[in-house]
Amino acid sequence: MSESRIHCAALGAKIMSADEAAALIPSGVNVGMSGFTGSGYPKAVPAALARRIEAENARGQRFRIGVWTGASTAPELDGALAKVDGIEMRLPYQSDPVCRERINAGEMEYIDIHLSHVAQFVWFGFLGKLDVAVVEVAGILPDGRLIPSSSVGNNKTWLEQADKVILEVNSWQNSRLEGMHDIYYGTQLPPHRKPIPLVGAADRIGEPYLRCDPGKVIAVVETHSPDRNSAFSAPDENSRRIAGHILEFLQHEVKKGRLPADLLPLQSGVGNIANAVMAGLNEGPFENLTAYTEVLQDGMLEMIKSGKLAHASATAFSLSNEALAELNADLDRYRERIVLRPQEISNHPEVIRRLGVIAMNGLIEADIYGNVNSTHVMGSKIMNGIGGSGDFARNAYLSIFMTPSQAKGGAISCIVPMVSHVDHTEHDVQVLVTEQGLADLRGLSPRQRAKVVIDNCAHPDFRPALRDYHERALAHGPGRHTPHLLGEVFDWHLRALRGERM
């Protein structure tokens, strides 16, 4: 079966094992790998490379590479390479527990980059030389063009920028994905850039295949391995409440004439709250919706199935096994409604601003003035990364951030006096939602924002202490615009670090 995926003789001649391909990657190089939110990443070569690194290490040879991807991958890639300490520098996003531990132990460098910036930074030459690309595809056409896999990510850029290319042809990927992708080849370097001609979430502005110079391909590896499909958890009570507040708000905005009846294209971060919001929308009053987002999760697939969501644009799938079965069972129909694009287009400020996206993203903590920390625990430890949240929040029509009001069984308040790290400033946060309620921050000064954030979003157990802080800061802080008491502003975090309740 797998042989039928490689229809180009020149590339068919380069078929080899993952170990043979991994042997072609030298230490010290930068490797651009496919993969975005656990889909479309290479399944065999990274693991083979990890084995090789382990063997080199056992011989006392240090062997490390730079790993660039679309976004997060899976244990077979990030996990395997991090375990053998094989990653010198990782970018632009990761969510692997072993990786995270290495980074926070100071054993691996990590650059957390807006996902829309990555491709252009490589083109600009800002991140150094890309030596090798390792890209999973669903098939190879007779002329050498590639059928993309379950994510597009930065693959176009990796294939164009790398000196050498290793392809993994994964026969586990549905061959009927062919035609779902839209690879835009109209990007240029400044000063030669032209407008991106995308004016609707469903628009196709490119071609369905990835181009690849066959002369650069040094190996083709056949695989038959599943993506890291995560189990879908049914929304918990908090997520359902958050979704309820958002639905009520969107209905209010439609009633006030500030949103059309079919809303505007939805962007939704990854995770259970996001899925709950989609479930709420699926049962809600809105029809003929569209999505312009990074990742297509179960919730959105369900909405396409029900007919609520007319079209979705993303750069990757991130599905449970059940949702994947649903997708595969009716792929011809879904292909009409889903477009997968390079992340430089799915996350492009120009397009997000033009379409007027409704952005909904999660967070680690928010402060009373509306600043958001999406990435760092206690200001120091990276959790995952900023991903595309900045691309969407800054350029959205409506920028919504959502979180349960507390964590660790009530020991931690997700609303704090001052966030310990800022990823999204007060300027980019228009609506904050917890299970407690929704704070509409539009048109409010910092002092006014603090009142509604505390009253509407903080957990009642933490409200008195937040009010007390804010009132004392107003009375004794060095200024009353965004009043703070710098001598105690992180006492909440310090208590948590001592294992106490915030």
Added chain:
Amino acid sequence: MSESRIHCAALGAKIMSADEAAALIPSGVNVGMSGFTGSGYPKAVPAALARRIEAENARGQRFRIGVWTGASTAPELDGALAKVDGIEMRLPYQSDPVCRERINAGEMEYIDIHLSHVAQFVWFGFLGKLDVAVVEVAGILPDGRLIPSSSVGNNKTWLEQADKVILEVNSWQNSRLEGMHDIYYGTQLPPHRKPIPLVGAADRIGEPYLRCDPGKVIAVVETHSPDRNSAFSAPDENSRRIAGHILEFLQHEVKKGRLPADLLPLQSGVGNIANAVMAGLNEGPFENLTAYTEVLQDGMLEMIKSGKLAHASATAFSLSNEALAELNADLDRYRERIVLRPQEISNHPEVIRRLGVIAMNGLIEADIYGNVNSTHVMGSKIMNGIGGSGDFARNAYLSIFMTPSQAKGGAISCIVPMVSHVDHTEHDVQVLVTEQGLADLRGLSPRQRAKVVIDNCAHPDFRPALRDYHERALAHGPGRHTPHLLGEVFDWHLRALRGERM
């Protein structure tokens, strides 16, 4: 002389005094005023309104309005209205000392907004109703169209969105400004937005006049008053050094092939360092430069005069009297090289990203990891506002921030362990420059950034303490990705608040 500026009979019939016009503005309304960086703001009606408010206050009547502008104005507008406590809510940017005092005393609400967001937020209905527009123009055509003044700012939006319009026709403004402006009327609300067809800094995509429904005009006031032209100070030693580091860096980037020989369009914040950088470029090796910026200061005018700068696009002038005389003496020539646009276009992420702007902005403090505070002193007191720095920094080809390494005669380090307020996150700061040197943060992890920021940018007097903090944070912080000691991270600011050296 002034009569010749009003060529429309219907509007000529509405000429009245500033006091009569001010009497048409009720308390409690939102007023959209022209004005950007001290140019093109109404000179008479705000002052008349301030007198009226003072009289109402004396009778025990509270009288306050919302004041929306392009950006900063002048003592006759912000100063006069703030002095009589006549402003309930101010947005999106100000730099007036009386205003600032009121805001920081908690007596006036202020919303600091990305300048590219303002027009669209008003169109979206996010900031409430705009009741009255008070807009300075340089003249009125027979058909009622308006010749814009020395700034465009949000005037197009104010004229379209306000229920009532008051025009100030200022005969002090050079009538030959006619034809310099480019007002783009192709904006739409989502989902009807189309690409903005601007592909070069010099492109004209609109028309030279502002449209205005004559039926909405309730008053026309004739004035003959100068803009708040600030004296130009020659660059000091620190500014010259900063400029020198930037020039050296740009030459290096050209040599490395990462910038074209004629660079890319320049954006330059306001102030003496910005002027110094322009003076440096004016004596430097680059030819045929362009600018795509907010504000055209003396430095850029000088570069146009010398021929170094082929074209400049901005939304406002901000000139010294000497530079203004130069502009007026040769306006026909400058009109060929300068375009003034609405700020929603001058600051549009779509256009800034497309053109690949080199953004150069100032700051209050930066931290060792590259986060930038542009707005708040000691985390609480607003200085001016974020202005357009976020529009440019996030979307630039190169995002450069610059500052002297210390302030208050060495009592304050502008490089601190953690900024007390974040306007630009580590994700949006690629280059940091002080008189000490330049830190190229591209492709560096937070730990690596800290090293070059301390070594290259911090003042030598503060380097040992910064290194000590960073090393102890690495050893004892809760994580080594962006290591911080939250219990002491603001000790630097607390010392400054006690009047001690940081």
